[in-house]
Amino acid sequence: MSSPPPAFSFDGAQLDLSSPVDRELLRFVLSQALYGEATGVYCGKSLYSARSLEAARFYLRQARQELNHLELFAQIFRTLELTPVPAHWVIRLLSAHNNYYPLKVLMEHALGEGMVLDIFRDVLMQVLPESDPRIAEIQKKLASVCREEEEHIAWGEKETRRILGESPWLRFPFYGILELQLVLAPLAARAVGSRAADHPVLRHLPRFILHVREKMWRQGQDLGIAPAVRPGLLYRLAAMTAGALLFVRSQFSRSTSMLEKNYMTELGFGDAPAEPAR
Ligand SMILES: [Fe+2]
Numbered sequence: 001m002s003s004p005p006p007a008f009s010f011d012g013a014q015l016d017l018s019s020p021v022d023r024e025l026l027r028f029v030l031s032q033a034l035y036g037e038a039t040g041v042y043c044g045k046s047l048y049s050a051r052s053l054e055a056a057r058f059y060l061r062q063a064r065q066e067l068n069h070l071e072l073f074a075q076i077f078r079t080l081e082l083t084p085v086p087a088h089w090v091i092r093l094l095s096a097h098n099n100y101y102p103l104k105v106l107m108e109h110a111l112g113e114g115m116v117l118d119i120f121r122d123v124l125m126q127v128l129p130e131s132d133p134r135i136a137e138i139q140k141k142l143a144s145v146c147r148e149e150e151e152h153i154a155w156g157e158k159e160t161r162r163i164l165g166e167s168p169w170l171r172f173p174f175y176g177i178l179e180l181q182l183v184l185a186p187l188a189a190r191a192v193g194s195r196a197a198d199h200p201v202l203r204h205l206p207r208f209i210l211h212v213r214e215k216m217w218r219q220g221q222d223l224g225i226a227p228a229v230r231p232g233l234l235y236r237l238a239a240m241t242a243g244a245l246l247f248v249r250s251q252f253s254r255s256t257s258m259l260e261k262n263y264m265t266e267l268g269f270g271d272a273p274a275e276p277a278r
């Protein structure tokens with residue numbers, strides 16, 4: 001199965017790997033990816049909060065895939081003779097672990113992975129120079145990563161819908177989280193945008209930021225979080241406050257396990273007895 005074509009066009013603009021400016025730019029983007037993949041491995045922690053065998057199976061599989069992606073990006077660094085730098089603070093904030101399962105599902109498994117795919121498929125796959133003999137192999141690796149990221153997003157969206165069905169009150173703070181991410185995400189992009197405004201690739205950056213924001217908004221609408229028309233500033237501020245409070249609250253939350261309570265039902269043995277058999 002091949003990956004769908006990129007949803008954004010850089011009009012053929014590609015990086016020049018012999019230019020120190022372009023190598024620095026690529027090093028920045030790849031370093032964010034490497035950090036994201038490292039924290040992605042901790043999706044394994046969602047296993048503890050998994051509500052079903054389907055969820056448990058998925059997180060096991062995803063953790064293995066993210067570990068594989070991490071090593072794959074390390075290989076890309078080595079192939080291009082680049083050394084990673086620490087991740088931007090926005091990336092560290094957006095990929096921080098969250099013990100409150102519903103928020104982890106929305107922020108990491110749905111919205112976060114969505115943004116990751118935008119960077120991999122819509123940026124890296126296009127701007128790496130095909131004239132360089134090392135790139136064909138790297139693009140093959142990236143294409144397989146993109147296919148797996150698509151699966152991760154599909155799961156994150158399915159699980160978000162299930163959580164919203166169970167707890168509809170989360171729609172408002174979730175909408176606030178979406179608005180906060182719409183504000184935060186471009187900040188990481190601006191860290192590179194300020195470096196070279198007349199650069200052949202970077203001059204597309206403002207349009208790319210708009211594209212990512214529109215995609216996130218549509219994703220929010222599909223998930224039933226964002227309304228059909230963007231509300232006024234006061235409503236948005238109230239939602240962002242609710243989202244920020246939920247985020248702060250989540251930092252003190254402890255993971256809640258479930259499988260030891262529902263494993264019998266999940267395995268098809270009916271409801272577990274209230275008391276253990278003597
Ligand atoms: Fe990944």
Ligand SMILES: [Fe+2]
Nearest residue numbers: 040113149152
């Ligand atoms: Fe992923």
